[in-house]
Amino acid sequence: MLLKLNVKRLNRLSWLLAAIVGLIFYVIYLHNGPQKSLYSYTLLSFLGVALIGHVDVALMVLLSKRFSVKSKKFTLYRTLVTYPLSIAIYMLLWPICAYLALFQSPLWTMNLLLAFIGSGILMNTMVTIMHDSVLFYEYKLEADLEVEKLRASNAEAKNMLLKQQIQPHFLFNALNTLKALYNKDTLMADDYIVHMASFLRTAISEQGANLSTLKQELTFLNDYLEMQRMRFGHALQYNIEISEQEQELFSLPSFSLQPLMENALKHNNFTLVSPLIVNIRRVGEWLVISNNLQRKRVNVSSTHSGLANLAERYRLYSGDEVVIKSDENIFSVSIKLLRK
Incomplete structure (x- = not known):
């Protein structure tokens, strides 16, 4: 130098x-x-x-x-x-x-x-x-x-890697679900396509962005959850308890929430009798994403790269840690909201 x-x-x-x-x-x-x-x-x-x-x-x-x-x-x-x-x-x-x-x-x-x-x-x-x-x-x-430039470059590289990981896995499941829906309910399949198109449009248009508004992240997440709800029916339930005004005040690293939902779906059993219930709410300066814990008895292979990636990006952006809590009944992830 x-x-x-x-x-x-x-x-x-x-x-x-x-x-x-x-x-x-x-x-x-x-x-x-x-x-x-x-x-x-x-x-x-x-x-x-x-x-x-x-x-x-x-x-x-x-x-x-x-x-x-x-x-x-x-x-x-x-x-x-x-x-x-x-x-x-x-x-x-x-x-x-x-x-x-x-x-x-x-x-x-x-x-x-x-x-x-x-x-x-x-x-x-x-x-x-x-x-x-x-x-x-x-x-x-x-x-x-x-050093700061290297850290930012490292965060951006990891951010891009996470985005790229979303696409293949998501498309494989989405297309299989779409095929099944058209054989069962064409109207629901059409609605599924609308959400899938919105999801993909956001994923592609935001490729270069490191930060997104909380509103953008929740809109992106809502498309993903609606698609999963059509796939799993009432076995999946979710509540987003954040007002429109609050959503405009904060930012998050892009694609922070969707991997958390994917992780919850991957590691939990859920049926119509025992649904998976996801709650998203703001607690002070933190966004808390929690779900009832119904672990699968069969071990699911996972690299845990999504959660580790999110934790690393938060350390680089704000110096804060991602707080993970788990007991017999509830699993939750708390991430610090970034002021715009």
């Missing part, structure tokens, strides 16, 4: 650091140094840090065109160039500040030379550390953004 330099932020940090260092030296000279050179030495400290900072930024921009900011070559060349330049900056600024301060002693001495070398090394190290903190912050932001 390439890291882009935030030049404006780095330069602003250079000016801020220069102002802080200049203020510190001003206070030191004010109490301990010669008053006639107070402003000259303060100016030397301020300009020195500011120039070192801007030179470091300019060099990083040049090096970033050839090397990755995180590469060893970038760090090596930056170090080899900025330290000598930092010392040179102080040595170039010194004659100007000495002239402004009416400096009477020899312009160049060994102690002054050592002081400039030490100042250049110290200030360049400080500037480098501060600039590196900005680079690290920018790198972290980009890394976090990349």
Whole structure:
């Protein structure tokens, strides 16, 4: 991953650091140094840090065109160039500040030379550390953004997989049911086709959508349940206890509810005497889907991918968990409603 330099932020940090260092030296000279050179030495400290900072930024921009900011070559060349330049900056600024301060002693001495070398090394190290903190912050932001993109892509891929899983299984059962209905009740078969067409139209038109309104999800689910009711008769009963107004307020990951119904039909026995009763209601910020539990005695093969997929998508979209509860009589799944 390439890291882009935030030049404006780095330069602003250079000016801020220069102002802080200049203020510190001003206070030191004010109490301990010669008053006639107070402003000259303060100016030397301020300009020195500011120039070192801007030179470091300019060099990083040049090096970033050839090397990755995180590469060893970038760090090596930056170090080899900025330290000598930092010392040179102080040595170039010194004659100007000495002239402004009416400096009477020899312009160049060994102690002054050592002081400039030490100042250049110290200030360049400080500037480098501060600039590196900005680079690290920018790198972290980009890394976090990349992780979020990967998580979103993963959620979308799983979402599309779930949608694709719906079609073959659904069509196989739907066509078999339709054939049986036409042999028994043509009017019901016609009604079945209407719901099947609506179901397929929604499934196809919403292929690219990750989120759907609660109303869209319930409409899609209602088509599915009506088709199953025609197939199983009064052995399947369902109640949706959510007002039209409430349905407009919330969203869900697309195709969240239909796999839950399919799961209930797959794992439960239901007859006219002991029907499967499904209830869908809103409890606060949660949508609760429950059914009476009448487990099949014969084990039904299942990968549980639908429920696992839904749970994973909810963690990615909202950070909430899908709450599953089961006792001897009731099985329920609670999913957090997402505010539009």
